[in-house]
Amino acid sequence: MAFKPDDYKHVKYLWKDEEADNLSPVENLVYRSNKLGEDQRITNTGGGNTSAKLFEEDPLTGEQVEVLWVKGSGGDLRTSKKENFSSLYADKLRALDSVYQQYPEKGYKSAGEDKMVGMFKHCNFCLNPRASSIDTPLHSMIEEKHVDHLHPNAVISVASCKDQEALTAKIWDGKLAYVPWMRPGWEAAKVCEDTYEANPDIWGILLGQHGHTNWSSESKSCYETSLWVIETAARYIEEHDKGENTFGGQKVQSLSEDKAKSLLTDFMPIARGKLSKNVKYIGTLQNDEATLRFVNSVDAPRLAELGTSCPDHFLRTKIKPLYVDFNPETDSLDELVTKFDAALEKYRADYTSYYEACKRADSPAMRDPSPTVVLIPSIGMIAWGKNKSESRVTAEFYNCAIEVMRGAEAISEYTALPQQEAFDIEYWALEEAKLQRMPKEAPLARDVVVVIGAGDGIGKAVAHRVASEGAHVVCADLRLDNAKATAAELEEIYGKGIGVSGSGISSCGPAIALEVDITRRETVEELFTNVTLAYGGIDKVIVTAGVFLAEGDDLAKNDKAFDLSFNVNVKGGYIVASEAQKVWEKQQLKGMMVLTTSVNGAVSKKGSLAYDTSKSAANHLVRELAVTLSPLVNVNALAPATVVQGSSMFPRDRVISSLSKYNIPFDESDTTEDLRTSLAEFYAQRTLTKLPITPEDQAEAAYLLVSGQLSKTTGQIISVDGGLHEAFLR
Incomplete structure (x- = not known):
């Protein structure tokens, strides 16, 4: 080749013999594909395809037959595995040409052209279910063993020029032939086949307005030919680059x-x-x-x-x-x-x-x-x-x-x-x-859902629940590490998303972690600014953040508990709503908000005066916000009761205190979760359903309120308490 591995400036030479030489032929094709796909200057997401003609044992006859392995439809070179490749009997695929010739109308715009794609599955080897690419005939008709078809920026630059044919001959010194634009398909492949047969010394073909195809008898040399084609074009462009006069020069200055x-x-x-x-x-x-x-x-x-x-x-x-x-x-x-x-x-x-x-x-x-x-x-x-x-x-x-x-x-x-x-x-x-x-879109697939308090407990369960319905989830929490852990869990399940790489909030995937303190307006404002820059706006906001402080018997010494309880449980929800309102009003798209209150807001009891009264105030905040934000935004609340499992409101010391209070036996050596389970079972027996209340129960109610199924419900508090008759509406 014209370039040594260290000579490349415009593409990455990633081939390593010590990795490739130990692979099977099909694995080697996958390896070549992945290495090409790693460099976005070589091909873009989902674009391009690679192939190899290999001999395999026919499962019916036991004979060796030639099989075309080619990246299937919809696959991505960077991430493709063997199962992303179609496999077709090479002789059957070639025989389809006689079928194509029988169509009364031939040519790359004909109905017969499209019908040929449906014939590919009759050629499948070993019942491979992977749908074949529209470029399959191109890989079949080029007789060389290994073929790459790519869409590199540098090559498409040439293919999109007014002088594309003349430049093809000049830039690649006759090693690439030229075929003018044709829609991919059987007829285009036939033209490439004729060009290949008429020019046996060429290394590839430039496809006008499209990209290029090149080939070789060996996988590594095919990879190197692909790089040579791209590097050669990129160097020619670099030699003619207009510098400050690119695109006619600068007209407008960028904002700070x-x-x-x-x-x-x-x-x-x-x-x-x-x-x-x-x-x-x-x-x-x-x-x-x-x-x-x-x-x-x-x-x-x-x-x-x-x-x-x-x-x-x-x-x-x-x-x-x-x-x-x-x-x-x-x-x-x-x-x-x-x-x-x-x-x-x-x-x-x-x-x-x-x-x-x-x-x-x-x-x-x-x-x-x-x-x-x-x-x-x-x-x-x-x-x-x-x-x-x-x-x-x-x-x-x-x-x-x-x-x-x-x-x-x-x-x-x-x-x-x-x-x-x-x-x-x-x-x-x-x-x-x-x-x-394509599968039907999930109910929340086009929604951005901000979950405040997503670091643990109910908030984490809510984040998982809405993500399971396709939502883009903003995991926000006072403890950023906890929020990141939840976002990482979602990425592990649903992926990070594909596309451009890079730093910054806009390059996020379907889940993102952000820090927020809902008692400080400036952090809430920054939260919604970052969400806006990441996704373009917001749709639903679910607040599960809350605080419970143990109180003493001397009421005069509970000022701190009152201040913090009302600051977080009431004012925090108000601040979030008022900042989210700014985004909703700019969008003018239907929004939904869910606050988390408590059945304690409706049940009078001893020992949690600050918490209970703050939750009662939060209940009325929901009703006031529903009026204030209507008709654009529905505001509702879920009211849990004694959600012990996984809740930061039930740390070990509070659980032990409650167990002691109710004379429930326990051992100091028990794990915190075991202690929580004992307490949850005790609380369950006080309900009508006799079942412990879990974060997932609350998450289900939160999802219901933002799902659109209750689109005409606003200003309501839904109790998820297992059936506490003391909290019944009155």
Whole structure:
């Protein structure tokens, strides 16, 4: 190869013989795929595919047969395992060409082209259920043993140039042939096969507006060829880079971090509300140096209007982003919102016109015409999706689009796909079928749920419960380490999400941990600012944080207990509600809030005067907030009783005190949980159901109140106490 491992500057050389040489052929293919996927400059999330033609034992005949192993549909090279690869009998796959030739209409836009995809499963080896990629024929028709098909930014830059064919010959010195844009499929693979056979000395093919394919007889050399193709293009672009004149030079200065944060705290919920009129969106902010260089540039409006080129890009980003002509030196927040409103109205009208002009008789119905990428000079990019992972991936793809435009403008002139071609990809029957096959969204999949007190007990159980219904969970707690532990548990179960990597609050996944002291307004304000920057806004707020202090018999010495009880249990809920209200009013999307009070607020007894009266006040706070925040926000409460298990309100000393008070036998050597269990069983016998009350019982009630199933219930307190008749409504 032209480069040694240490020579690469624009890609990472990650192959290690000591790792690869001990692998089986299929494992080696997976290894190659993972190493390619590790570097986002090589391919983007879910994009590209790799293959190997290997001999396997036929389970029916016992004979050795050639099998094409190729990364299946929907897989990601970085994370793919063997089960993410399709396996097909190579001879059966090749024989499908005779089937294709029988269709009365042939060509890459024909109905027969789409029907071929359904034929792939007839070629499956060993009943492999993994759906085959649309690029499977390409890997089949190239006769070499190992094939990589990738979408690197540097290569797409060349493939998106006005002079793409001439530049292909020049940059790769004839080692790459050129095939103009064709929608992926059987006919495109046939063209590549003919090109390969007519040029036996080439190492690969540049696919116009798309990416490249290369091959080799060995897995390692195929990997190295892929890197060579990308490095060669990147070096050529670097030689022609325009430096300060990139994208026509800078037009607008970036805001300082503090000013940008302040502006985004106000703007993101407003934007989320306006975008979410049909379906709700979750946001990701991208404001790195490369993004700001683009949005702040002279050419950003022109290039943004052209839209993206590579099909992989605009399937995520739509045909083009929404660009807001904002100048922070002259425009206020109100003017930004006014300009956004006008740009959004025009975008939706343009998208509708695009759909009407390009639709075909059998096209799926028009999807939401709202943008998924919003570009704002001086601030950056906000990407939107149905969940955090999707918005992060959308941001990643537009990052790639920016790099493609930078490279194309450096060496020639950027061009985008014609609108009809873009439409035929976006509304492709196969893409629509893929969307229809996706599982139904979970009830809270598009919601951001802030759980305050998520570090343990009821709050931790609530965080797990809403996460199980798809929510994006903000685990907030006075003890940040506890909040992080809960968030880590959720990530272990539901994943960290995929997409752009990096530091900062906006690169979070479906769960995040934040510190808050609900008695200090500035920390609550900071909490909601961080949540807004992470996800774009909030939907539900559940407060389980509370405090119980033991009191003495001398009432005059319980001032501290009163002050702290009312500060946390009453004023804390008020502060949270008043800060959340700011976000809800900006969004104008339906919100829900749940406070945690106690049946002690309705039951008079001795020994917990401060706690009980504070919870009684909290009950009325719920009713007042329900009136104040209506009709936009429903406010309700759950009222637990004696939730001993896992509760920070029942530390070991309090449990022992209660056991002694009620003459319940115990041993000092018992674990805290054993002691709690004994106390919980005692309390259970005082209820009508005779069952201990658990944090999970409370979590179920909290979920019910934010699920939408009680959408016409507000100002109510639901007791979850096992049936304490003393607390019955009266």
